[in-house]
Amino acid sequence: MSTQHYDIAVIGAGVIGAAIAAELSRHDVRVVWFEAAHDVAEGASKANSAIACTGFDMPAGSLESQLILESNPDWENLCRALDVPFRRIGALSLAFDDDDAHSLLQLAAQAADVGVDTEFLSGAALRREAKTAAPTAVQALHVPAEGIIDPIRLTIGLAKLAVSNGVDLRRCAPVTGFWHHDSGEISHVVTPGGAVSVGAVVNAAGVNADQITDAADAEPFTMWPRKGQFLLLDRAVGHLVPKIMCTAPTPHTRGIYAVPTTNRTVLVGPTAVDGLDRADKTTDADTLDSVWARAQRLLPDISRRYVTKAFSGLRPASDTTYRLEVSPKVSNLVHANGIRSTGVSSAPAVARYVADLINRNIIELTPKADAKTAVAALPRLAETTTDDAVIGFVARPCATPDEHPMVVCACEHVTAAEIAAECRGPVPATSLDGIRKRTRAMAGRCQGAYCSVGVSFILSASTGEQPGQIRQGEPESQWQADTK
Ligand SMILES: Cc1cc2nc3c(=O)[nH]c(=O)nc-3n(C[C@H](O)[C@H](O)[C@H](O)COP(=O)(O)OP(=O)(O)OC[C@H]3O[C@@H](n4cnc5c(N)ncnc54)[C@H](O)[C@@H]3O)c2cc1C
Known part of the structure; x- marks a missing residue:
């Protein structure tokens, strides 16, 4: 058993755990950070659509929408400080018929509700913005503030900042249990390497967050993986997709995306299928064929021979999204999980929200005068x-x-x-x-x-x-x- 005491333990080194660790590292508290995998960014945070979204299609007033809106204006500054590629290139939702056009009207109204600017483009104006966009598209909704980001470098940049500010990151350290005080509060976090004494615990374990709440004897909830399959196109076609493009949402699907990445490749996908196996990151030919067929509607002139890779990511789906709260049962456990589809876009504000929960309910957080706010940028x-x-x-x-x-x-x-x-x-x-x-x-x-x-x-x-x-x-x- 380690004799060292930490004020706060963070569990999980995805983008949410990393943002929380970085935020806590600016304060005068001792933080230990456990990650089951051998590296940070090994879960959903390494396999997603890489969009820093504005939340234009979210219901106004939800916590999700609020935290995305709060994060969005600061991406340029944060990414410069963390050596993370980011570009605010805008997104285009394409309409092919009257139903789609109606759906775009609803989207525009929703965007107005949350305060995100949009503009309608005619078919001709669309093709001026994106020459390769389908000639059959009759209209598009343009959201200029949508951005693309490298979510892996974001997670790593946040982790580097946290560790530079003194956070004790322990990789290959799966949390397997807890010890409790008589009051029911957690006293120690247990890993195969031993037990560590802690004052508070943040549960940012992604799709495994339900196992953590069970092990902590806190209130039960259910998590499951919602798989998204992608095709990756070679950088040779990156310049043909100047903006994020997607089909208009229907009552049944959110549409398919073609997303230019910050490294000039193009992502096509994703699907969204609930599963049970939290380790199943396989792809299958039928699903990828259907992804490609739907993407061809957007970009009919791009050949499938430019596909270099297929992969999938598992969204941490749950019965409650954005579970950001102090556990009602274990008063020094804070949940930061159930962040299914937009965690990259909201992570900075989620971290501030969680720090505020800790500060108001568990441990007073005093800002550290000499905390670093940036990491060294490598010449690339x-x-x-x-x-x-x-x-x-x-x-x-x-x-x-x-x-x-x-x-x-x-x-x-x-x-x-x-x-x-x-x-x-x-x-x-x-x-x-x-x-x-x-x-x-x-x-x-x-x-x-x-x-x-x-x-x-x-x-x-x-x-x-x-x-x-x-x-x-x-x-x-x-x-x-x-x-x-
Ligand atoms: C297909 C797809 C597309 C998406 N597109 C976007 C998008 O364009 N924009 C956007 O903003 N979001 C997007 N998302 C959502 C985003 O990826 C997630 O919301 C975000 O990555 C969740 O981060 P997390 O830190 O909660 O989870 P994760 O990244 O999964 O991290 C959880 C971590 O906890 C660790 N862990 C688990 N159990 C334990 C344990 N017992 N002990 C220690 N560590 C443990 C895991 O190893 C993992 O590293 C997408 C997701 C998917 C899958």
Whole structure:
């Protein structure tokens, strides 16, 4: 048992846990942060549509809408401070017939209710904004303030800030139980590494939040995974999708999206199907065919041969969305879960809301005078050069041996220096997936076929393992090099 006492324990290192840890780290409290996986951003926060939405299609007055609206204006500042790519490119909902046009009228009225600006575009005006948009679309609703963001880098940036400010992040540390005081309050958080004494606990365990509430002997609720399948298109077609595009919602579906990402690829999807298996991230051909067929309505001229990858994400669905409250049964447990579909867009305001709950009900939070508000920004080749310039860059001789300007990942233009930098720092990568999430090396059209060996050698220098022992991701997923 650890003898050290922490004021607050945060459980779960998705975007919600990371935002809460970063917010708490600005205050004069000792925080320990437990994550079951080997890295931060391993749950829903790494596999989503990557939209920093305005909440224009949310019911006015809901907590969800309120927290999205509060987060939205500050993305430019926050992303600059956390070294996170963000662009406010706007979204277009397309109408193909009278029913769709009616649905867009309702959407525009809903947006007006929550105070988000929209404008109607004729079919011709739509195609001036997005040349490749379907010629059969008769109208579109434009929401200029919608943005695209890298949700993985957001989670990692928040984690780096939290750790830089003294939060004790423990990875590979699944919370398995709690000890209680006679009063019923939690006294210790239990993991396979031992029990840790704490004053309060934040349950941000995503789809497993119900297991945490059960283990804490708090009020029961149910969580389940709502799967969304995606296709990822190569960056060669990124310029053909200048804005987020979607079909108008119908009474049965929210429509399908084509989302240009901050790294110039395009996401197509997602589906939304409730399931039971919290580990099932498989994709299937029938669903992906239907995703593609629906996306073709939006962008009929883009060929499916540009698909580089299919993947799925699991939304943490629950009987209550945005469960942000002090447990009615265990008075030092705070729930921050059930954030199913918009957690990336609301995370900064969710974190402030949760800190306020803690401050008013459990522990007084005093701001720390010397708290950091930004993390070091790494020079990233792909973000500072065009594709043509990269070819020149590869050929350029090294300025100094320490600079390591050679490109290791040719698809995504990632240098050895960037990879080495992400093996160090406050939240270092410890696996190939960790490097992929931080730098995009191995995330391009070859999916690591050419560069994973080079990445393994650089990682091995920091982990002390042999290159052939470097893990793909979780401990059981070792990447097996043939060393015989
Ligand atoms: C298909 C899809 C599309 C989406 N599109 C968008 C979008 O465009 N915009 C947007 O804003 N949102 C979007 N979302 C929603 C968004 O991704 C989620 O709301 C958000 O990621 C939830 O974050 P979280 O931290 O609650 O959960 P997670 O990211 O799942 O994190 C929970 C963490 O808790 C850890 N954990 C679980 N149990 C334990 C335990 N016992 N001990 C320790 N740690 C534990 C897990 O390992 C995990 O890392 C989408 C989601 C999906 C799946």
